[in-house]
Amino acid sequence: MPFLFSILTVAGMVIALVDLIMRDESQVKHLPRFAWILLVILLPLIGTILWFALGREYSSAGLGGFTPAGRAHQAPAPAPQQSAPPRPFEARSTEEQLADLDREIEYYERRAELERRKRELDTGSVD
Structure with missing residues (x-):
């Protein structure tokens, strides 16, 4: 053994x-x-x-599975004419994406606050 x-x-x-x-x-x-x-x-x-x-880095594009007969099967080849070109890979971490979303939310909240204040000034009423 x-x-x-x-x-x-x-x-x-x-x-x-x-x-x-x-x-x-x-x-x-x-x-x-x-x-x-x-x-x-x-x-x-x-x-x-x-x-x-x-x-090691495992890529999903390079993985080929094995059939029960032991022969490797290949992924089907892409169609010669694709409707849209493949999007480029964007290497951003999850934290960076969340930070971008937080900034975007803050931007729209500030924008809404400015619009609310403009309406208040236009109508002449202040809370």
Whole structure:
């Protein structure tokens, strides 16, 4: 049993190292590639698990599933004529998006307050 665990650990380490080396630098997260290589080599089990859990970037466009027969199936190719061009990816964090929404809400609240005050001045009545 320990022999099988050792074989699986070494196989996982080799797969992680091949995956790590074959990936583009932009797809390696949290640490530089060299640090991930050292982590996987020096701590094979933990490094391999951390690499697949945290270190690599999974893209939905590049994932192909496997059919029960074991053959990979490809996503259908996009139609040659699309109605709208794809929107560019906007890399903003959730916090940045929420801050933008808060500013927008504040803007419209101030605008409504100014409109209310203008109406009060026009009618000559003040609360």
